[in-house]
Amino acid sequence: MRLAYAIPLAIFLFILGLGGYMLSQPKDDAVPSAMISKPLPEFELPPATEGFAGASREDFVGGEPKLLNIWASWCLPCIAEAPQLEALKEEGVEIIGIAIRDKPEDVAQFLERHGNPYTRIGADEISSLMIEIGASGVPETYVIDGAGNIRYQHIGDIREEHIPLLLAKLGEAR
Amino acid sequence: MIAEIGLASLWLAAALAVLQMLSGALALRASNGERSSLAVYARPAAVVQAGLATLAFLMLLYAFAITDLSIKLVASHSHSLKPFLYKLTGTWGNHEGSMLLWVAVLALSGGLLAAAEKRLPERTMHATLAVQGFVALGFYAFLLLSSNPFERLPVPAAEGVGLNPLLQDIGLALHPPTLYIGYVGLSVAFSLAMGALITRQVTPEFARVMRPWVLGAWVFLTLGITAGSYWAYYELGWGGWWFWDPVENASLMPWLAATALLHSVSVLAARDALRTWTIMLGVLAFSMSMLGTFLVRSGVLTSVHAFAVDPERGTFILILLALYIGGALTIFAFRASSVAEGKRFAATSREGALVFNNVMLSAILAIVLLGTLYPLLTEAFDVRVSVGPPYFNPVGAIFAIPMFLVMAVGPLLRWKSDKPDRIKQELAIIGAILVSITVLVAVLGTYGLLPVLGLALAAALAVAAFLPLRGRKLSRVPTAVWGMVLAHFGVAVALFGMASESAFTQEKLAAMSAGDSTSVGEWSITLDSVDPVAGPNWTALEARVSASRGGEPMRLSPQARNFWAPSQATSEAALLTRWDGQLYAVIGDTAGETADGTQRWQIRVWWKPFVTFIWYGGLLIGLGGVLAIIGRVRSDMRRRIATRLGDARRAELEQLEAAKTAENA
Structure with missing residues (x-):
């Protein structure tokens, strides 16, 4: 047996091991934003529906840290997320919503059905803030400190178990 | 039921x-x-x-x-x-x-x-x-x-x-089955290679049995990749024809291995050389198609083409991979040294050129494999990278350029041993074309190094492909040789398309409202209107765009489609094909409104000179393969009939002899 003839086998075993190892690792497809720990970009969005104020960067500056929640009435995980946002609101957290590519009547209907955790809702009709803030999808939630810096990004819907983590992040940002 | x-x-x-x-x-x-x-x-x-x-x-x-x-x-x-x-x-x-x-x-x-x-x-x-x-x-x-x-x-x-x-899409009706037939053909080649290795019967006869399977698989892979590339080109609406995406690489790697196998199996059949190398390539080709299936189906790599991802299936495929390829390579490691060495040959010979290009093809395969697996490797250490054209193009070219040069010369050489002096006229022709085209293109404009070399190599290869026919009576050239000539010419055509597309493409992205005009290359483009249209299971916004370069304006209608089952948006590019290239138009999102309130749209237009040659080349390569199969199978049949006739005659003679001896006794 010549050693050279075993080289293909050795290379193959390495690839096999790599494949097996990667397969056993949990797959994380989320793309973290490059904007974390940077100032929130300038923006000014009109109200998403009647009876609300729109949202701008200035609304985050000064006072307690706030949550910026990217959502939409057409987004199913946002329905699952609604009770958690409600719970955060009850903890005294101010949540400012950004409705992505939405219609005023749909936004109103969603709030009526699933409750309203927001103090303000801006309408982002062409996902412009989403792109600037580095969001990869809907829903996403950002912790913004009083100086207007992005401190933490939560990708996907907020589950019950995430609430303590978000509260801790809000505390750190104080 | x-x-x-x-x-x-x-x-x-x-x-x-x-x-x-x-x-x-x-x-x-x-x-x-x-x-x-x-x-x-x-x-x-x-x-x-x-x-x-x-x-x-x-x-x-x-x-x-x-x-x-x-x-x-x-x-x-x-x-x-x-x-x-x-x-x-x-x-x-x-x-x-x-x-x-x-x-x-x-x-x-x-x-x-x-x-x-x-x-x-x-x-x-x-x-x-x-x-x-x-x-x-x-x-x-x-x-x-x-x-x-x-x-x-x-x-x-x-x-x-x-x-x-x-x-x-009709492209999809044909693309995957074509690739599957190719992969499966390689599995038969794999079984044959293992059969020959286990029984130590790596002979020219075995190579002749294996060759039609390899050729057939290779033809299907070639056509499948060509169709897949065209599908991605017009369906994804990005204007590119190859993205070095993991799924594309997964189909390219078996093709590279099959191309190498195809040539080495020919050497084995004709000259009884390259025995272990052919077996190795037989295993490699099938292992690449299985590895491709694993990468695509398991979801370990992220890809735009991944349509059926599931880690559990990944585990299953990995086990199959370990059993078949691991088993085959283990047998190879222990058995290969007991396969007798084949016939020897000089470096300047047909075999020498084929071996060189076999090594180059394997090197390109290794580069593609490394580039495809590299993100997986770094991810194991929690670093995210994506490997793309800036790696694949130049690094691949390092091996592709010498390969193309040897490919131009190889078919002119004789088997076993040859002198370069004998073909100096042909060498001079090829060299002259290479130098003159490189100089011409470099003088006419500023283009990247690779496209310029690509254009020169394409021209040289196109001529060199027909040189083996020089001095031969065309009616007596075997079908299989015609197949080789056509396939090599197809490589030149495809290479020309690729180089031309990358050197001469012009692109324009404009925000237009109805009535606006813009231009790209020689073409002037006018957006006439944007209207809603409906199909059997979709609705779309359709832009009516007229394009002209001097003559009658042509109509292009790119669409932004919304399907409702399942709900998803796609971009349908509109193509205008001319003999010297393609105009490629896509409608994007709304681009806001102008001051007086008219709606504006993002319109993206490319003029891609001779881009269609990429796929014409692919078709020619496939056609060359088909001719080679026909030629090989026909001559095999003829040989078989001849042996049968010979046997029958011998039996007859023996009977006569027997009758005579019986009479005499």
């Missing part, structure tokens, strides 16, 4: 695969001269299995044709409102169906091999059939245990979910 018939025939086919494997293996164990009583079952088992697996596939096809919503697979991938053609193509537009198609083709080719191939020694044939049964068994197990296509729903669905709209 339909689903149950399909499932039952699949189980029966799996049982027959066990029989085929066992009887093939037992026949091998019986010592020479002795015959195992089980050996007789190997061939019939393969043939009947082919019928059963085909039946199973036809049953699934029928279930999709009538949209039988009680079958889970149909309900989750089809829809009653879908056009009939796409109901049929939906059969293999999903994981389970495509694996069933793969298995059916595998069984069919196994049956064909068992029924038609009589040239190999019986022992080698039994070893081959045993390996083939073992491979088939793994895929039956995969289908039946982890991805049963015939699973029923407890309650039939009211309506199907639909097929991914990106896949509702």
Whole structure:
């Protein structure tokens, strides 16, 4: 047996091991934003529906840290997320919503059905803030400190178990 | 009933695969001269299995044709409102169906091999059939245990979910089955290589048996990749024709290995050289197609083409990979040194050139493999990278350029040993074209190094492809040689298309409202209107764009489509094909409004000179392969008929002799 003839086998075993190892690792497809720990970009969005104020960067500056929640009435995980946002609101957290590519009547209907955790809702009709803030999808939630810096990004819907983590992040940002 | 018939025939086919494997293996164990009583079952088992697996596939096809919503697979991938053609193509537009198609083709080719191939020694044939049964068994197990296509729903669905709209396209009707046939052809080559290695019968005769399978697989892979590239080009709407995406690489790697195998099997058949190398490539080609399947289906890599991802299936494929390829490479490691060395040859000879290009092809394969696996490797250390054209293009070119040069010269050389002096006229022609085109293009404009070299090499290769015909009587040139000439010319044509596209493409992105004009290259483009239109299962915004370069304006209608089952948006590019290139238009999002309130749209237009040559080249390469198969099979037939006639005559003579001796006595 010549050693050279075993080289293909050795290379193959390495690839096999790599494949097996990667397969056993949990797959994380989320793309973290490059904007974390940077100032929130300038923006000014009109109200998403009647009876609300729109949202701008200035609304985050000064006072307690706030949550910026990217959502939409057409987004199913946002329905699952609604009770958690409600719970955060009850903890005294101010949540400012950004409705992505939405219609005023749909936004109103969603709030009526699933409750309203927001103090303000801006309408982002062409996902412009989403792109600037580095969001990869809907829903996403950002912790913004009083100086207007992005401190933490939560990708996907907020589950019950995430609430303590978000509260801790809000505390750190104080 | 339909689903149950399909499932039952699949189980029966799996049982027959066990029989085929066992009887093939037992026949091998019986010592020479002795015959195992089980050996007789190997061939019939393969043939009947082919019928059963085909039946199973036809049953699934029928279930999709009538949209039988009680079958889970149909309900989750089809829809009653879908056009009939796409109901049929939906059969293999999903994981389970495509694996069933793969298995059916595998069984069919196994049956064909068992029924038609009589040239190999019986022992080698039994070893081959045993390996083939073992491979088939793994895929039956995969289908039946982890991805049963015939699973029923407890309650039939009211309506199907639909097929991914990106896949509702005629290109997709043909692209995956073509690739699968190619992959499966390589699995037969793998079984043959293992059979020959196990019985130590790596002979020119074995190479002649293997060659049509390799050629056939290679033709299908070539056409499949060509079709896939064109599909990505017009369906994804990015204006590119190759993205070095993992899924594309997964189809390119087996092709590179098959191309190398195809040439080395020819050397083995003609000159009895490169024995172990051919076996190695046989294993490599099939392992690349399996590795490709693993990368694509397991979801370990992220890709724009990944349509059926599931880590559990990944585990299954990885186990199959470990069994087949690990097993094959282990046998290779222990057995290869006992395969006698083939005939020797000089460096400047046809074999020498073929070996050089074999090594270059393998190097390119290694580069593509490394680039594809690298993100996986770094991710193991929690670093995310993506490897793209800036790596693949220049690094691939390092090996591709010498390969193209040797490819121009190789077919002019003689077998065994040759002197460069003999072909100096041809060398001068090739060299002159290379230098003059490089200088000409470099003087005319500023282009990248690779496109300029590509254009020069394409011109030189196009001429060099026909040089082997020089001084020969054209009517007497064998069909297989015509095949080679055509395929090499096809490479030149495709290379020209690629280089031209990358050197001369012009692009324009404009925000336009109805009535606005812009220009790209020689073309002036006017947006006439944007209107809503509706199709059978989609609605769309359609831009009416007129384009002209001097003459009558032509109409292009790119669409932004919204499908409703499942709901998804796609971009339908509009193409205007001229002999010297393609105009490619896409409509994007709204771009706000102008001051007076008219709606504006993003319109993106490319002018791509000679881009179509890429796919014409692919078709020519495939056609060359078809000619080579026809030529080889015909000469094999002729040889077989000649031996049979010879045998008959000899028998007759012997009879006469016998009669004479009887008379004399």
